[in-house]
Amino acid sequence: MPDKSTFSVIPLIVILLPWISLLAILAFPKKAERLRLWLCALGSLASFGLLFSLLPGILDGKTYTIKLASVVESLEMRLTVDTLGFYFALILAFLWMLATIYSISYIDHKHNRFFAFMAMCESFILGCAFSANMFTYFIFYEMMTFGSYPLIIHEETTIARRAGYKYLVYAVAAGTVLFFAIVAHYFWGNGELGFGSYGVLSLEFASRAALTTIFFTYLAGFGVKAAIMPLHGWVPDAHPAAPSPASALLSGVILKAGAFGIIRVCFNVFGTDLLRELGVYVVMAVLACITIVVASVFALTQDNLKRRLAYSSIGQVSYIILGLAMLAHDGALGGVMHLTHHALMKGCLFLCAGVILVKTGKKNISEMAGVGYQLPITMICFSVCALAMMGTPPSVGFITKWLLGSGALQASLPVYIIILLVSALLNAAYFLPIIYIAFFRWEGDEVEGHGETHRPKLVFGKEADHKLVVPIVILALLVVVVGIWSNVTGFPYSLVSRVVNVIFP
Amino acid sequence: MKRVLSLFFIAALGVLLLYVVASMPPMGDPQTPTATHVIPRYLERAEEETHTENVITGVILNYRGYDTMGEVTVIFCALAAVLAVLGRERRGRIRGFVDRSPVPSSTIVRTMVRFMVPFIILFSVYTILHGEISPGGGFQGGAIIGGSMIIFTTVFGLYESSRRIPQKVRAPLEGSAVIVFFLVGALGLVGGGNFLTYAWPHAARGLQPALVTWLTVLVEVGIGLGGAMVLISILFAMIREEEEIALTA
């Protein structure tokens, strides 16, 4: 634990703030529709605001810690806001705030249940971000699983129920494997579950076989949420079934919770030199590469917009894991920063998909001819983010790919660069058609053959409700702004570089 | 198939038990652990500590009084259980009840029984009262009273015998054994010792032995009476006719 950890109750308050919306729902469940919904939004707004107030403290290295409960001295639930935790919580709260505002007008039935579980899920994930040891992380991680289940089956259609069921099966299995990993870690690390800055486990306590089993069970446990290839089954079903704000959060944040877990395991539990010594990072890298390539190929074949975005999420999250597996300074930097970048980009894409669904009722890409003209702003933001995903220069996507590439060079493993290029190509292959169909095709154009027919006018007026569009525009702007001025203090680069420099001097 | 399997299991258990019994300390020789460890103290000092000639009664009521309290609770629990399963016969007279005794009996048997029952009850009172002097004691007496009532019921039928010992008499007495035990135990507490010590509070030193004996007798009577009433109630509950059971079930 860094010495400068001051006791403060702020992390606890940040976690409890979203529960305001729960109180609002209980206070006046039936009447005062407007007030109740805005109170729910207020909950996540307040927590993001309070979190942001911690930024100056974090920047000069202070950490805030509070002990919630304890079973035995070595086994306690403690919340600590260190730089990595703060970084993840920042993007988490930001995206959640936008999604809550978005879903005020998006959700049309069963508001109470949706917002209640939305708030609970947010507080649990914030708990994950702030957890000081693996015990707390696991507790919030499990509660998050059962908090997010109702979000997925909100539509209560048979497809949603089956997707929810599949999600539960994967999550429960992952939970059990993770549980074993943590108990083994507690046993072999003889009681030390905390997050040391250079990793806690070491070879003189436990045998090599024990450490490898612990690592792989952790990888499997978190891998299900981080959608590593063999364990990704639930993602393509859950995303289309869930309402758009929920699926935006799902891929933007909940998948990242798994990835964040792996980051904690690699940096704080094992430490990079122990990983290198055990040689387990190779397996991680191979899995990540397979996932990137195969997921992108699958994405090509999907006609449903959300399923395609889901597969692309699976690929993108594996970028983070690939970055970690390189065990190089730039690679780790790129990987951890991609956590935020992907959240911004994919969040925006899903929200746009939501708007398309609401306004035009279209789900599949093939039917989306001329959508760009009906919903110009949404589709422009969609294109910006799509281009960013492909890694075009001014955007955040480009930074990640650039850092991962330089990381691969540092780790002298050129094969990663090839993987990156292939995946960039595949990204282009499945995003460009969407933009092309949206803007360069419109209904009735193929009837007259190749002749020039009247091009529909860009209609700006009839855009969707402003509460839907504003989050999309903010995200799209951020994607570009963070890309260009990346070393502004509050942005990801400043925080992550601080963490990575400690680990890779 | 089940028969063969269980036969094999029982045979195996039997061989195991016989093997174990063979390796046990030899029966009857004074050096075995059972005869050397705790018993000498009981046999020598039982009399002046519990003031009873019959060591067994001393052990039952004094040294291991808690066991007997448990035992009395077991018999009360049995009664409650039987009544829970069969339901107690309705209060008051047992109307509409055929005076048919389970066993056909001639006048010779009736007169013999009418002659014998008082003597049996006399004998059982004797057994209860001198429990600490010679073999016998509370529960044996109770069982014998129960036995006498059984003969009476088999010969004269339930209607006759339940008229002799109505439910109103039996109900309060059934719990008497446990209550007496608890009172004597609490008395011991008041007298300064632990629960179930036989001591009369602030009694003169000299008077102490006699009081302990009287307390033991009191407990014996309590157990005898309680035991008898419980046995009789169980018997009456079981003998009741079908339509009676159907009504209260």
Added chain:
Amino acid sequence: MGAWRHFPIFMITLPLLGAVLMPFLGYLRERWVPYAALLPLAASTLLGFLLVGRIPAGDHLSYHLGGWEPPFGIEIRVDHVGLFLMLVVCAITLLALVYSRRYIEKEVSPGRRTAYYVLYLLMSGAMLGFTATGDIFNLFVFMEILALSSYALVAITGNRNAVRAAFKYVLMGAPSSIMVLLAVGFLYSVTGTLNMADLASRIAESGYTEVLVVSYILFVIGFGVKAALFPLHMWLPDAHSIAPSPISALLSGLLVEVCAFALVRITFSVFTRSATDLVGGTADAVGVAAAAAVLYGGIMAITQKDLKVMIAYSTVSHIGYIFLGITAFTAEGLTGAMYHMLDHGLAKACLFLCAGNFIYLKGYRRIEELRGAWRQMPWTCFAFALASISVIGIPPTAGFISKWYLILGNIRAGKWLYTIVLLSGSILAAVYCLRIIYYMFFQAGKEEAWEDASRDVPPGMLVPVWALSLGTLFFGVFSYLLIPSLLKASAYLL
């Protein structure tokens, strides 16, 4: 030493005395019996809480009945773990008694209500006596009271299947009690004493190993049937599903645990560590049986249609958990087993009482009938969900802490197979519990199923249910109250 020395014996005798006095009250004023029955149990619980501070973790309170010191007289021996279990017993019996007042009016015919309360108090008193006694023959006597009252309480509803299930329970329970008596006889023949502490020292140096091994086997079979360990559990599903709900809550939540605790005491305080080679062989057999119990119980629970039968099979599975903790022979394993007794007791009692609520209000026993139940009975359903989360072992609840220590104990003991069995057991638990929650919350019920009354069961039945489910949550979050002292106590026992 102050007056608190006498508290344990009063904790045990008050319910028994209450039971004996109940028929008088029943004869005079039938209506007061349910309320009067609360008095002795409340007194015992109060005495228990007063005792909490008195007994330091490593030490024990020894109370010589009748003033005779142990090998000659009977001794009540309450150590920290024992007191902890006695408090659990008091709490759950009190709550189930509050619950059963209204439930019994509907389920049991008028003639038998007093008998119900008498048997209930006898059972609770016997459980307290059973946990506290320091003498193995006394253990047998109290076990017999327990057995008798539970046989009758299963059959008290009087309908065809209840008596048949009770008789099946008698046919399995009675021979097992006799086996325990025989085991006590074997121990006595070789050592000459009946007091547990004295026995422990004399067993360590007595030469007759065959007699001791066979007597331990008989103890395991005897208590195995009572604690429904896997091959000997056939009576449990019928008995627990047919018995009135407060009773099956008591049987499942407590009786099964108390017998497991008795086996723990016999294994650790009588056949002490030094005699592990004696106990070793049978302990592995118990371990294998427990592992089989976890899987069998889980699988059978999934396939059940009747709610209470499903919960009964989950008890069979969770008893396997407890025995896996015991046979690991490590301090953490034992702590896990102990804590699981608490958690399983609370959660299983809550599940059965919720099932009782469904039966009481609508007479629904099968799981399909519970579709969309939460619309009309929100309180019961939320309590049910919370309790089943503890049964699965999801973090905030006590089930998670006990599962943590069970697995830690097994890892420390190097028993990998049992760890995997425990994990798969918790997956099975997740399957059958979440299936019920899925039916209740996320399924639309048939229109006429839940339409009429908008109210839930009367508060008299809801308060105990919620007290139990919040108890599991409370012991999950505030586990530091018990776990450190439990760890020391199990180290002391080992």
Added chain:
Amino acid sequence: MRLLHNYHYAAAMALFCIGLYTVIVRRNIIKKLIGLNIMETSVFFFYISLGYLDGGVAPIHAGSADPARMVNPIPQALILTGIVVALSVTALALSMVILLYRQYGTLDVDRLMREEEPAAEGAAGEGEGGA
């Protein structure tokens, strides 16, 4: 060898096995209960033969008896409780037999247990209680 010397124990064990066999195998439930009683009395017999001393005297301090040669009183005290316990279990079991015969009309344990499982009949009405 020792088994011949301890023939009382051997007899007790033999009776125990006979009783256990009857309880498990015989189909008539009253026969099972008789087997149960035989088991119980055999264990009591084992206890008492445990406490016997060669040429011992009943443990009653009546005049001439000297404590040294008295028989062991502890097993006898335990068995008094045991007999009462055995009696109460038998009484309860028999009352259940009476009720079972009235409800099912048979004493054969297979015919009794083979009927439909409780789960199937769990109709709402049945739960109301009352025979």
Added chain:
Amino acid sequence: METALNLTFIVLLVATALMAVWARDLLAAVIIFSVYSLIMALMWQRLQAPDLALTEAAVGAGVTTVLFVVTVFKTRRREEEE
């Protein structure tokens, strides 16, 4: 003489136990069982346990046997064939 008497009692005990179990007619079985417990009482008398002999006679032969007889009367005399 001592062991001879004991042995006869034991043989009688085992014989009555087997007959009680084997007998077809339930009432006969119960009566044989009461003989069994009577012999057991005598056996205990020989083992110097007078208290228990008295109890076993009163309870074993007396009460238990009558409870069995009452049950047999309330149910069925003949044992049912398979």
